[in-house]
Amino acid sequence: MRRLANRIRLLPKVMRLASHAPRNPGEAWERYWNTVGTEDAEILWDSGRHDEGRPYEELVLRHLDTRLPVVDVGCGNGTWTRWLAERFPLALGVDLSASAVHQAARESAGVPNAEFDAVDALGPGAGAALRERLGEANVFIRGLFHILKPEAQHRLAATLHDVVGTRGRVLLTETNFRGSGLAYIEHLGATGDHIPGPLRAAIETLPPPRHFGASELRRAFPDSEWRLLEERDVVIEAVPMAEPGVPVRIPGYCAVLAPR
Numbered sequence: 606m607r608r609l610a611n612r613i614r615l616l617p618k619v620m621r622l623a624s625h626a627p628r629n630p631g632e633a634w635e636r637y638w639n640t641v642g643t644e645d646a647e648i649l650w651d652s653g654r655h656d657e658g659r660p661y662e663e664l665v666l667r668h669l670d671t672r673l674p675v676v677d678v679g680c681g682n683g684t685w686t687r688w689l690a691e692r693f694p695l696a697l698g699v700d701l702s703a704s705a706v707h708q709a710a711r712e713s714a715g716v717p718n719a720e721f722d723a724v725d726a727l728g729p730g731a732g733a734a735l736r737e738r739l740g741e742a743n744v745f746i747r748g749l750f751h752i753l754k755p756e757a758q759h760r761l762a763a764t765l766h767d768v769v770g771t772r773g774r775v776l777l778t779e780t781n782f783r784g785s786g787l788a789y790i791e792h793l794g795a796t797g798d799h800i801p802g803p804l805r806a807a808i809e810t811l812p813p814p815r816h817f818g819a820s821e822l823r824r825a826f827p828d829s830e831w832r833l834l835e836e837r838d839v840v841i842e843a844v845p846m847a848e849p850g851v852p853v854r855i856p857g858y859c860a861v862l863a864p865r
């Protein structure tokens with residue numbers, strides 16, 4: 606009963622915030638990256654810790670050729686590009702938002718092997734251009750598929766096919782919360798009385814997230830073009846919101862794919 610009352614108070618607040626979000630994804634992401642990245646405006650999915658990376662580390666060692674470069678597609682502020690730069694000869698972080706790329710480059714000053722560029726991974730020829738620049742490369746993606754509609758997910762997979770050539774692999778990791786949008790927002794720490802700042806910033810600028818798991822992967826990466834090497838459930842860490850100092854743990858899904 607209390608839970609229902611909480612939801613009844615939360616719903617109109619969420620709807621009011623979401624009504625401010627730009628419809629155009631490019632505009633939405635640019636606005637988001639212009640408003641976050643300071644101590645007072647934390648990035649929702651950047652817990653600042655890399656405990657989450659342990660399963661990725663295992664998958665990198667098991668499946669990826671670490672002599673090839675890696676492209677971090679949708680790199681945001683470059684947190685994971687910097688993690689990759691310690692493991693690959695070159696980590697190129699690319700993002701649709703010029704402000705994200707700017708922030709990533711600023712935060713990565715002096716980090717060897719990390720570079721950044723503004724690229725729309727859904728734009729025509731994006732994959733071919735990356736391939737021409739780097740040769741065959743691995744791809745790392747965290748948190749991009751789950752914000753795209755199925756048709757765009759399919760197009761993104763086609764871009765990645767152009768990047769990997771024959772030797773590159775795709776390692777993707779996505780949030781996969783299977784409840785309703787409102788249940789997700791509650792899981793992240795919102796109540797009828799309070800919506801934490803990092804969550805509020807996302808709701809009022811960004812398109813609503815979806816979930817991305819085994820069935821979504823199979824639709825986006827057709828069997829005729831991709832071989833699934835491994836998949837597993839993981840935990841995606843977001844900034845502390847429900848409890849001070851404790852990152853919010855979001856159910857996630859991770860997979861490694863090879864091109865056919």
Ligand SMILES: C[S@@+](CC[C@H](N)C(=O)[O-])C[C@H]1O[C@@H](n2cnc3c(N)ncnc32)[C@H](O)[C@@H]1O
Nearest residue numbers: 634679680681700701702724725726727747748
């Ligand atoms: C949820 S954030 C994840 C950021 C980063 N991967 C991380 O885990 O910290 C999704 C990122 O994808 C970027 N993005 C959205 N659409 C894109 C596109 N079409 N091409 C490249 N990047 C895109 C956004 O600007 C944003 O930085």
